[in-house]
Amino acid sequence: MVSSHQHPPSRKRTILIVEDEKDLVDLLAYNLEAEGFGVLKAFDGVSGLEKARAEFPDLIVLDLNLPEMHGHEVYRQLSEDASLRQIPVMMMAARGMLAERIEGLSLGADDFLPKPFSPLEFVLRVQAILRRVERASVASDFTVGPMRFDKGNFQCFLDDEPLDLTKTELKLLSLFLERHGEPVERAQLLRDVWGNTGDVHSRTLDTHVKRLRGKLGQYSCCLETIRNVGYRLDLECDVCEAC
Secondary structure (H helix, E strand, O other): OOOOOOOOOOOOOEEEEEOOOHHHHHHHHHHHHHOOOEEEEEOOHHHHHHHHHHHOOOEEEEEOOOOOOOHHHHHHHHHHOOOOOOOOEEEEEEOOOHHHHHHHHHHOOOEEEEEOOOHHHHHHHHHHHHHHHHHHOOOOEEEEOOEEEEOOOOEEEEOOEEOOOOHHHHHHHHHHHHOOOOOEEHHHHHHHHHOOOOHHHHHHHHHHHHHHHHHOHHHHHHEEEEOOOEEEEOOOOOOOOOO
16 A cells, blocks of 8 residues: 555545556556545446546546556547546556657656556555645636636636647646746746656646647747747847737
8 A cells, every 4th residue: 555644635636547467557556545535447449538528527547458448548539528637647558668758748648658567656646646736726817918827717818819729739738828028947847737846847837839830820939949948938138929
């Protein structure tokens, strides 16, 4: 049994484990339940989606190599469902599957845990993801220049038009807006969005910033690269015509 010596939450949070190795599911469930979590189980991709839609868990643990439907496709369908896209997802796959890890993080997964792993690390990562989600939901609605961010509904509007952003792009944009006009270090972005660092995550950060710029349209130049530091969003800059 794993013990992280934390007080149980006031509301029992539910974790959905989508994994075809039943022994592993039972082990993870045992350790989560010991920490006060409720656990849902699904052993293939199709039933995992069905259970997510029926139960709306607080977090989904998603293996990639699933029967019936690959984990990436499960994640894609979760992300396209307006009622499910806000649920954080931690992906799992065999250690050494670098391409799978990069693709999973590029899709917007909140974390990626390579197998094999210890139950303690697993539980701590679950708790860390949930803490990040809770911190992100504290503030509600705020406006910076032409942009309005609704944290309660996790939506962003630019010139009163909704932006079509992924969950990870929204989290990045939220951090940039909270530090509007100030440089945000790469290390902070990696830590607050993905929870850890590493070369894979660093490349993934650059990819997401590039995609985010593309969706800002005439305001794309407002998201600046600060050499050897990170990035800065300045919606009141003197460079682009939009400002």
